[in-house]
Amino acid sequence: MSEVEMIRVDGAAIKAQCEAILVGWGMDAETATVTAEVLLDCDLRGIDTHGISLLALYAGWIRGDGFSLAAKPEIERDGPSYGLINAHGGLGFAVSVQAVEMAVKKARATGIAAVGVRNSHHFGAAGYYARLAGRAGLVGLVATSTKVVCLVPPGASKPVLGTNPLAYAVPRKDAEPIVFDMATSTAAGNKVRMHHLKSLPVPEGWVVDGQGQPVTDPHEAYKLVYEPGEGGLTPLGASPHLGSHKGYGLALLVHFLGGALTGGTFAGSVNGREGKPEGDNIGHFFIAIDPEVFRGVDAFLADVEDVSETLKSTPSVDPNRPVMLPGDLEERVRGERLKDGVPLAPALVKQLSAIADELGVPFQLIDKNAAVN
Amino acid sequence: MSEVEMIRVDGAAIKAQCEAILVGWGMDAETATVTAEVLLDCDLRGIDTHGISLLALYAGWIRGDGFSLAAKPEIERDGPSYGLINAHGGLGFAVSVQAVEMAVKKARATGIAAVGVRNSHHFGAAGYYARLAGRAGLVGLVATSTKVVCLVPPGASKPVLGTNPLAYAVPRKDAEPIVFDMATSTAAGNKVRMHHLKSLPVPEGWVVDGQGQPVTDPHEAYKLVYEPGEGGLTPLGASPHLGSHKGYGLALLVHFLGGALTGGTFAGSVNGREGKPEGDNIGHFFIAIDPEVFRGVDAFLADVEDVSETLKSTPSVDPNRPVMLPGDLEERVRGERLKDGVPLAPALVKQLSAIADELGVPFQLIDKNAAVN
Numbered sequence: 012m013s014e015v016e017m018i019r020v021d022g023a024a025i026k027a028q029c030e031a032i033l034v035g036w037g038m039d040a041e042t043a044t045v046t047a048e049v050l051l052d053c054d055l056r057g058i059d060t061h062g063i064s065l066l067a068l069y070a071g072w073i074r075g076d077g078f079s080l081a082a083k084p085e086i087e088r089d090g091p092s093y094g095l096i097n098a099h100g101g102l103g104f105a106v107s108v109q110a111v112e113m114a115v116k117k118a119r120a121t122g123i124a125a126v127g128v129r130n131s132h133h134f135g136a137a138g139y140y141a142r143l144a145g146r147a148g149l150v151g152l153v154a155t156s157t158k159v160v161c162l163v164p165p166g167a168s169k170p171v172l173g174t175n176p177l178a179y180a181v182p183r184k185d186a187e188p189i190v191f192d193m194a195t196s197t198a199a200g201n202k203v204r205m206h207h208l209k210s211l212p213v214p215e216g217w218v219v220d221g222q223g224q225p226v227t228d229p230h231e232a233y234k235l236v237y238e239p240g241e242g243g244l245t246p247l248g249a250s251p252h253l254g255s256h257k258g259y260g261l262a263l264l265v266h267f268l269g270g271a272l273t274g275g276t277f278a279g280s281v282n283g284r285e286g287k288p289e290g291d292n293i294g295h296f297f298i299a300i301d302p303e304v305f306r307g308v309d310a311f312l313a314d315v316e317d318v319s320e321t322l323k324s325t326p327s328v329d330p331n332r333p334v335m336l337p338g339d340l341e342e343r344v345r346g347e348r349l350k351d352g353v354p355l356a357p358a359l360v361k362q363l364s365a366i367a368d369e370l371g372v373p374f375q376l377i378d379k380n381a382a383v384n
Numbered sequence: 385m386s387e388v389e390m391i392r393v394d395g396a397a398i399k400a401q402c403e404a405i406l407v408g409w410g411m412d413a414e415t416a417t418v419t420a421e422v423l424l425d426c427d428l429r430g431i432d433t434h435g436i437s438l439l440a441l442y443a444g445w446i447r448g449d450g451f452s453l454a455a456k457p458e459i460e461r462d463g464p465s466y467g468l469i470n471a472h473g474g475l476g477f478a479v480s481v482q483a484v485e486m487a488v489k490k491a492r493a494t495g496i497a498a499v500g501v502r503n504s505h506h507f508g509a510a511g512y513y514a515r516l517a518g519r520a521g522l523v524g525l526v527a528t529s530t531k532v533v534c535l536v537p538p539g540a541s542k543p544v545l546g547t548n549p550l551a552y553a554v555p556r557k558d559a560e561p562i563v564f565d566m567a568t569s570t571a572a573g574n575k576v577r578m579h580h581l582k583s584l585p586v587p588e589g590w591v592v593d594g595q596g597q598p599v600t601d602p603h604e605a606y607k608l609v610y611e612p613g614e615g616g617l618t619p620l621g622a623s624p625h626l627g628s629h630k631g632y633g634l635a636l637l638v639h640f641l642g643g644a645l646t647g648g649t650f651a652g653s654v655n656g657r658e659g660k661p662e663g664d665n666i667g668h669f670f671i672a673i674d675p676e677v678f679r680g681v682d683a684f685l686a687d688v689e690d691v692s693e694t695l696k697s698t699p700s701v702d703p704n705r706p707v708m709l710p711g712d713l714e715e716r717v718r719g720e721r722l723k724d725g726v727p728l729a730p731a732l733v734k735q736l737s738a739i740a741d742e743l744g745v746p747f748q749l750i751d752k753n754a755a756v757n
Contacts, residue, residue: 092465093495093677122466123498123671127678150640167698167707181640191633197626214625223701247630252587253570253622260564260710261634263691267523267554271687274679281694298496298671304466305500306647314644318636321654325540328596334540337633 017354019379025063025353026051028363028375032066035370036073038080038102046104053136054353057344060201061136063355067362069102069133078132078290084109092117094126095273100290103134103155111140111297115147118299127273128295130288133158137178138192138338144299145180145188148308152298153178156270158291160279161236162196162262163243165255168221170243171279174199175265182302183319184312191337195262196244197255200236203244207233216249218242225250268296352379390727392752398436398726399424401736401748405439408743409446411453411475419477426509427726430717433574434509436728440735442475442506451505451663457482465490467499468646473663476507476528484513484670488520491672500646501668503661506531510551511565511711517672518553518561521681525671526551529643531664533652534609535569535635536616538628541594543616544652547572548638555675556692557685564710568635569617570628573609576617580606589622591615598623641669725752 029047034040054062072078082101088094094113098106110126117124134140137153144151157173164171174194181189198217206213206229215225218232221241226232235242246258270277275294276287284292302311325334348354360376367374402420407413427435445451455474461467467486471479483499490497507513510526517524530546537544547567554562571590579586579602588598591605594614599605608615620631643650648667649660657665675684698707733749740747 088677088679090677091494092497093674095678121464121494123496124465125496125673125678129679150645164695164698164707166700166702166705168701169699171694171698179637179640181644189636191637193627193630193633197621216626221701247621247627248570249622249626253589253626254566254620256710257566257620260566263562263710264552264564266691267552267688271554271684271691272523272673272675272678274683274687277687277690277694279694280690281697282690300498300645301466302645304461304463305468305498305645306461306502310647311644314647314650315640317650317653317655318639318644321544321650321652322537324654325537325544326542327539328541328594329539332539334537337629337636 015356015358018357018360018376019352020355020360020376021352021379022051022055022349024375024377025054028367029063029066031372031375032363032366032370033080035367035372036080042101042105045108046102049104049108049135049139052139055345055348056341057348058136058341060199062353063363064359065133065135066366067359070362070366072132084128086113092121092124094124096126096128098128098131100130100288101132103128103131103293103295106131107134107140107295107297108143110295111143111151111153111299114151114297114299115144115149118149118301122304123298123300125296125298127297129274129292130290131275131293131295132291133293134295136192137176138180138190140295140297141178141180141192142188142190144297145182145190147299148182148302150182150300150302151178151180152300153295154265154268155295156266156273156275156277156293158276158278158293159200161200161243162246163219163223164259165246165251166223168223169241172246172259172262172266173278174244175262175269177261177265181315182312183315187338187342189315189319189336189338190341193247195247195258195265197247197249197258198244200244203229203232203236216245216253219245270294272296388729388731391730391733391749392725393728393733393749394725394752395424395428395722397748397750398427401740402436402439404745404748405736405739405743406453408740408745409453415474415478418481419475422477422481422508422512425512428718428721429714430721431509431714433572435726436736437732438506438508439739440732443735443739445505457501459486465494465497467497469499469501471501471504473503473661474505476501476504476666476668479504480507480513480668480670481516483668484516484524484526484672487670487672488517488522491522491674495677496671496673498669498671500670502647502665503663504648504666504668505664506666507668509565510549511553511563513668513670514551514553514565515561515563517670518555518563520672521555521675523555523673523675524551524553525673526668527638527641528668529639529646529648529650529666531649531651531666532573534573534616535619536592536596537632538619538624539596541596542614545619545632545635545639546651547617548635548642550634550638554688555685556688560711560715562688562692562709562711563714566620568620568631568638570620570622570631571617573617576602576605576609589618589626592618643667645669
């Protein structure tokens with residue numbers, strides 16, 4: 012399938028390598044363990060852009076202003092159905108786990124609760140935190156602000172918003188929760204980067220130029236998305252006649268929840284960032300809803316199974332590709348990777364090896380198959 | 385612009401006509417006034433599919449089972465941050481106003497609250513209820529289940545879901561709230577019907593057939609959407625390479641909130657409707673969030689203005705068409721229609737006249753311009 016022979020690494024080794032690097036960067040062991048768990052979960056589910064590969068990205072960021080891997084989150088507001096946590100410039104993973112657990116606990120007491128996080132950084136995959144609420148038997152909703160400005164509103168010539176992700180989870184009876192996690196852009200920036208690297212035309216509708224015209228040349232599209240100036244990614248809907256105002260409205264919703272409600276920075280602001288903390292100051296927002304209070308959890312779970320059974324028994328266009336629920340594919344990949352290991356690109360492994368060397372921490376990403384032979 | 389000369393009717397006359405017909409159908413005067421207010425608001429904002437024209441649609445429905453216009457809603461559950469109201473088979477408008485007001489009151493006390501409605505019918509435009517929360521200074525989120533099955537999941541050959549609408553509102557400083565209201569399908573069924581009536585080709589991506597292929601012939605598309613069997617509307621995203629799995633995931637979210645959490649019927653179920661009330665049994669779900677508790681309402685409103693100013697000052701592709709926020713267009717139309725009246729199609733006015741005659745209530749939709757001459 013892939014052009015390059017991948018290195019197969021056991022999940023345990025990926026987790027240990029993440030922990031070692033994070034601790035090497037100054038994170039305490041407990042926070043590093045929680046963070047590594049989130050990264051590994053993405054690698055296992057095939058969400059390769061949000062697994063251990065993020066550490067190669069963070070290696071460049073952590074030298075910037077306002078990034079404090081040793082930060083201790085502080086609960087600033089704490090009420091019946093709400094809370095606000097100041098991450099004090101730390102990475103967003105562990106503080107987000109703390110926030111969603113706080114929301115779940117409060118929702119069990121009052122029916123629904125929301126906890127915001129401010130002054131945070133990247134938190135990886137939004138769906139992970141929604142899943143935590145789902146596993147606890149609650150409906151979870153997650154929104155986050157973003158630092159990269161790349162999304163062009165309908166009719167605009169330049170980007171103002173980010174890919175503002177939205178995730179939810181719904182608990183199931185005797186099964187993993189249904190988990191959905193989407194960027195509010197038509198395609199993720201990373202997909203455009205992959206087309207650029209492979210010189211494959213970009214599907215019409217992913218990227219527009221400064222005149223609002225679709226761009227399919229992969230190298231021009233890459234520049235429009237990753238270099239400052241005009242053009243960029245389209246909101247979900249791709250074009251006005253296919254509903255790009257809807258993706259735009261959803262991107263705004265995600266920023267209003269993740270950014271405006273928490274105090275996160277609006278990265279695209281024309282008014283500067285007066286009164287905002289240094290650094291990314293990303294905001295996250297977590298809502299937990301207890302199905303028990305509305306009609307009882309058993310009735311709710313039975314209805315979720317009804318939806319699930321109905322969709323899975325819906326005739327499909329291709330009999331070999333049945334209709335799926337959100338997260339089904341990732342759950343299947345997780346089963347495979349727990350058995351066969353996680354495929355990592357040699358270039359990534361080399362980067363991570365260099366980071367480990369520089370920090371003086373053990374390199375642990377050993378090829379599973381090489382180790383056997 | 386339009387092929388047919390429209391009849392211009394004052395808002396007050398539209399509201400009075402709605403009230404008269406609803407009372408004629410057995411609704412009490414107070415409920416009819418609230419319902420008429422919602423219908424008029426849509427007519428004023430140019431959301432013509434969800435204004436007084438709905439009465440022509442309901443005239444066919446109210447003879448069906450489980451429709452009880454005289455129903456009195458009953459609060460079945462009432463906790464710190466939650467509530468559940470049984471609409472007992474009534475129309476969804478007034479009970480939804482009651483539910484969102486209940487959610488707002490609870491959210492002011494606890495930070496966030498959600499109120500569900502079950503055993504309801506159509507509630508018109510979701511955005512109206514979100515706006516009520518926004519006007520009260522809170523963030524509002526609205527989801528509803530639907531009775532018409534017309535949305536085809538990615539890879540499926542037949543429809544299972546509805547157009548499952550999602551709406552939100554965000555309060556603003558000294559201005560009307562930002563209000564967003566979308567169907568989770570690429571296009572509304574009504575748009576396909578308009579193309580069918582005008583014999584205009586349907587844009588590729590709105591409708592698919594039973595093999596998942598896009599259909600652009602307006603008459604074939606109309607049949608696929610409005611007749612039972614294979615094919616129908618696509619989820620927002622239109623096709624797999626433009627992200628239709630995202631619109632599908634959003635449509636499911638809306639059903640989980642509006643349907644599964646409240647006990648609303650899943651219209652597409654393969655398992656029948658055992659244990660569900662007679663009739664449509666539509667469920668609605670309203671969330672209200674108080675910005676005050678997270679960081680203070682002034683800081684929140686200032687950040688919303690920052691987003692608004694930034695978007696409105698973003699250079700546009702066409703200088704005559706500036707970048708807009710959700711609801712801006714509707715707000716402008718409202719200003720025009722308050723002055724010039726609401727344009728109604730003669731065929732609709734004739735239908736409403738017949739309904740009024742049959743009920744023996746006064747006909748009040750007088751042409752504003754004819755009345756002057």
